[in-house]
Amino acid sequence: MKHEILGMGFQIVVHPALLAPLSFFIALYNRLSNMTPMANPLFPATADAITPLWMEQALSARFPGTRIATIKLTTFIDGTAQKMRYEIAYETRPDGAPASLWTKGGFDPKGASQGDAFANEVRFFRDISPDLSINLPDCYFGAIDPLSNNGVVLLEDLTARGASFGRATIPLTPEQAAAVLTAQAQCHAYFWQGYGKKPPRWLRPGGAIAATGMVDQYFGLWDGAAPRPRFAHLTAGQRDRDRMRRALNRLMDDLRTRPICLLHGDPQHGNLFFDPGGRPGYLDWQHCMLGVWAFDVAGFLVTALTVPDRRSHERDLLAHYLTALGAAGVGAPAFEDAWADYARYAMWGFMWAMCPVDAHPEEICSSNTERACTAMSDLDTVRLLAS
Missing domain, CATH: 3.30.200.20 (Phosphorylase Kinase; domain 1)
Incomplete structure (x- = not known):
C-alpha cells in the first residue's frame, strides 16, 4: 500500500x-x-x-x-x-x-x-x-x-471478560469503594515522590486539565448551567460565582505545585469497570497527570457513595487508602494531614455543577453535584481553601 x-x-x-x-x-x-x-x-x-x-x-x-x-x-x-x-x-x-x-x-x-x-x-x-x-x-x-x-x-x-461498569447514578457500596481506593494507592505509589520509576517528561503537573485552563472554561458555562436542576443542590455560599472560582483556582495552584504522584485525573466512578470477581479498574486515562493524591481520592469518594454512606465511612476509607499506600511501599502521610488534603480536594467535585451536557447528561451532573456540594458543606471545603 x-x-x-x-x-x-x-x-x-x-x-x-x-x-x-x-x-x-x-x-x-x-x-x-x-x-x-x-x-x-x-x-x-x-x-x-x-x-x-x-x-x-x-x-x-x-x-x-x-x-x-x-x-x-x-x-x-x-x-x-x-x-x-x-x-x-x-x-x-x-x-x-x-x-x-x-x-x-x-x-x-x-x-x-x-x-x-x-x-x-x-x-x-x-x-x-x-x-x-x-x-x-x-x-x-x-x-x-x-x-x-x-x-x-x-x-x-x-x-468479553464479563465486566460490568460503574454508573454515576448508581452509588457504590463502602466495600466497593475500599477496593477502588486500594487500586488508587497502587497507582499513586508508582511515582510517589521519587519512589519507583521516574515519570516520563510528557507527564506534567496538572496535565491537560491545567494546561487548557479547564476551571475557567467551566466557569464560562455557569450561566447555562444555573437554570438546570443541578443548581438546586447548591447552598447560598456555593452560588457565589467569584468565590467558587477563586477556591477552585487555589486548588489548581496546589495541584500543580505539589507533583507527588501519578493521578488518573478523572476518578469519578462512571469511569470504573469491575471484573466478575469484583476487582475494579479504571477507564479513560486521557487526564492522567502528576499531582496530589487527594485529587483522585476525594474526586472519587464525594460522588461515588450516597451521602449517608460517605458521612459514616469516609474517615475509615481514608485510613484504608493510607494503609494501602504503605503496603505499596511508600511513606503515607499522617492521617490528620491527609484529612486536611482530602477536605480541600473535595472542591474538585464542584466542577459537576458546570459540566456541559454534551459531556454528561443532566441526570449524571445533577446526581454528582448533589453529593459533591453536600460533601463540600460537611467538610467546610471552601473556607479551608480561603485560609
Whole structure:
C-alpha cells in the first residue's frame, strides 16, 4: 500500500506491519526538524476514516498477519471523546486478535479543547500501563497525529471478560469503594515522590486539565448551567460565582505545585469497570497527570457513595487508602494531614455543577453535584481553601 509523506514530495511503499514503527520515526523527525509537522499515515482524521483497511493496518503491528474482511459498528458514544465499538470479521485472524474492540479518539470539534488529553492517553498506554499492577483494559494500538495533537487508541472490549461498569447514578457500596481506593494507592505509589520509576517528561503537573485552563472554561458555562436542576443542590455560599472560582483556582495552584504522584485525573466512578470477581479498574486515562493524591481520592469518594454512606465511612476509607499506600511501599502521610488534603480536594467535585451536557447528561451532573456540594458543606471545603 502506498502512503505519501506530506511535504516531502515523494511516495514510499510500506508494509502494514511497519506503519506503527514508521509513525514513531515521523514524530521523531518532526521534533528534530523545523519543517511543518507531517501527517501520521496511520491516524484516522475522522471517525469515517476507520475502515476495515485502517483497522487491519492498526492491528498488524500487534498481530502480524492480520487480514480483515469487514468491521461492524455496534455502539457509538459521543462524549468528550468519541468511543466506537466494532465487531471484526477476519480473513486471517492471528492468535489473540480480538473479535471486538473499542476505538477512542477526539474526532469531534469539542475534542480540540482538551489539549494534550487524547495524545496523553496514547502515551499512558505506551509508557506507563505496562508497568502498573492495577486492572486496566488491554490497548492493542495507539497513535498520535502531530498535526492536530489528537490521539486514538484501540482498546479491549471488556464485555468479553464479563465486566460490568460503574454508573454515576448508581452509588457504590463502602466495600466497593475500599477496593477502588486500594487500586488508587497502587497507582499513586508508582511515582510517589521519587519512589519507583521516574515519570516520563510528557507527564506534567496538572496535565491537560491545567494546561487548557479547564476551571475557567467551566466557569464560562455557569450561566447555562444555573437554570438546570443541578443548581438546586447548591447552598447560598456555593452560588457565589467569584468565590467558587477563586477556591477552585487555589486548588489548581496546589495541584500543580505539589507533583507527588501519578493521578488518573478523572476518578469519578462512571469511569470504573469491575471484573466478575469484583476487582475494579479504571477507564479513560486521557487526564492522567502528576499531582496530589487527594485529587483522585476525594474526586472519587464525594460522588461515588450516597451521602449517608460517605458521612459514616469516609474517615475509615481514608485510613484504608493510607494503609494501602504503605503496603505499596511508600511513606503515607499522617492521617490528620491527609484529612486536611482530602477536605480541600473535595472542591474538585464542584466542577459537576458546570459540566456541559454534551459531556454528561443532566441526570449524571445533577446526581454528582448533589453529593459533591453536600460533601463540600460537611467538610467546610471552601473556607479551608480561603485560609
